[in-house]
Amino acid sequence: MQFRSVFDIIGPVMIGPSSSHTAGAARIGLVARQLFETEPEWAAFHLYGSFAKTYEGHGTDVALVGGILGFDTFDDRMTTSFHHADKRGLRYTFIEEKAQPEHPNTVRIRLGKGEDVLELVGISIGGGKVEIKELNGFALRLSGNHPAILVMHDDRYGAIANVATRLAKNEINIGHMEVSRKEQGKEALMVIEVDENIDSETMHDLTMLEHVRRVTKIHD
Template identity: 35%
Template structure:
């Protein structure tokens, strides 16, 4: 487990009032933006539990949308994001739920458009966030590392092939998280790396057989 640094304690510089409910919401939006990586026709934000109950007073709705539009946590426009030109150009709505099987600060992003995608995540405290599910796959994205996300057909040798390609970039793998819907069915892999993966590396991974989704998700600026 990574220990905090002094930087974590004396920052972020952010729009208030809550690191979990405002800054965390912006970061979730930013990470969802990086994962979806396209302009959706419509986004539905589903807010759960404390996010649903206290979200308005904390500007959680504003934060989620601002992040999705690419605003950073210290952007003064967050407060009035609904009135910005960027917000007027996308179609969005908010829904509110109580579900105690979910994290107190949980949110789903439901993207509709050329690609339909549902992302689930939560603000886990002190502005730290976690995306835990992409469509039906469990993932483990905290926005702290550049991450390669793959969805592919489960079969022997894929992990070795992918890590072999990354090895050629001489980039260190910080963590690796795999999941699958069943033996021989769809599988997912999240590879967090130190440093940057080259376009060549990403192309090579995309060319592997039975890759359905290849996404290079950039880490969030702290």
């Protein structure tokens, strides 16, 4: 019996042969898709370190595209993600970068549709776990393994407190929270990991708060 790829042997429950290079890569792609909030027209994957050297043999390329399409690691379609991408008209490219990253399993993902573009940097730290290190130029630390919301807001007094108060009112517990800004008094990004998925009513309430520009979420 012939196998076309390692996915045919390992199966879709846990992408192999390396959880770092495949399951982790799929998770990074999925987080990027969730934050972009729609299916992109194109995707560019800038691969660094070990990712750049072994992405074809370890199925990192297949996993990244599958994640961008919204497939989780247990999705049967993950094994044929290139086929599904072609059917949907998704244009994708892989760029092997020579720069040495801080972590060997690093990818910079750029997604676009029309005038909307998202840029995200993620690392795969082993066992299928990931960290998102940068989003649209904002430094952050997001595990991608827990429900979370990202709040783009004006860097103004009371903005953070208003969001935290609203979550408390809706009985949502904060597990981890951090704020990143490029310049004082300008745009800032709040990253909040929570204990449960945020419902649509709470999302709406957050978007209506003063100084809040946009709220997106990822879920486990």
